[in-house]
Amino acid sequence: MSLRPVVTVAASRKVRSVAPSHSAFTTVLAPAKLNLSLAVLDRRADGFHEIESLMVPVSLHDTLRVRAAAAPGIRLRVTFGGRLAQPVAAALRRDVPADDTNLVVRAARLLAEEAGVTQGLDVELVKEIPSGAGLGGGSSDAAAILMAAADAWGIDWSAERLAALGSRIGSDIPWFFAGGPAIAGGRGEQVTATCGIPPLPVVIACPAAGLSTAAVYARCTPEASRRGAAVQLATTLAAGRLRAAQALMHNGLEPPARGLCPDVSRLLDDMERAGAVRPMLTGSGSACFALVRTATEAGRIAARLTAAGWPGVFPVRIEPGRGTHVLME
DSSP, X not given: OOEEEOOOOOSSSOOOOSOOOSSOOEEEEEEEEEEEEEEEEEEOTTXXXXXXXXXXXXXXXXXXXXXXXXXXXXXXXXXXOGGGGSGGGGGGSOSOOSSTTSHHHHHHHHHHHHHTOOSEEEEEEEEOSOSSSSSOHHHHHHHHHHHHHHHHHTOOOOHHHHHHHHTTTOTTGGGGGSSSOEEEXXXXXXXXXXXXXXXXXXXXXEOSSOOXXXXXXXXXXXXXXXXXXXHHHHXXXXXXXXXXXXHHOEETTHHHHHHHOXXXXXXXXXXXXXXXXXXXXXXXXXXXXXXXXXXXXXXXXXXXXXXXXXXXXXXXXXXXXXXXXXXXX
């Protein structure tokens, strides 16, 4: 296992410098993330928290289709796909505005302002990642639009510059430029890539209720003694020691999340009864997850959770080589 400070784009092509097209779409796959560990180390004077978190991308993703337009302005259309398109998951189709408050619009507008772009952008967002769940869907979408809009507008900026721009509107947006598993530090904007984490199957489950990140952080208790735990966990996973790694997994936001949302405790209990070992909250919740050894085991646990009535159950996989993928049509 190796660590390296890096911010790179894992994409089928790099951001290019060409005349923008008003007909071609750029399609971007924006992955969800899981926090395999999340230590809140301290409260900062600027109001943020100092964290250390081992984060990994998974196969669950949103999709954005982006096209430059002659008419000024950012036009966003939101639809739902995958599990979120099913009636049983109606409660998970929450808090996804199509106006100026969406991080996609905010990120695209910020890029246009900084790069001096006067053209507009047409954006179609297909949501498959539940919001308010700690899966990073909004931040992943913001990172994706920065890459796609730069491509569509012909802006020749490095991934590092795009990531720095993203950090101005979301602390964990830079992580989505890492191209795979990475440890986030600072308030989340300091990213150190890590290698060797295997593509383990995972079961993600979401209760109907979401959680406010700010509310969860407001109730957390910093633990400075956990500094360095993310590196130990990454090393253990890279060595193929799943059971030992599960014992090291920890989320300092889980206690306040349980207090704010009783469904989190009920879900974690149901995951254990379904056969999951060390299920845990991801991010500030409300989604929870469990690492397993085989896709068959993941499918079995997912089926039991679905039968128990949980609205959002996703058998997925860690994708170590996957960042935000930029495609061309």
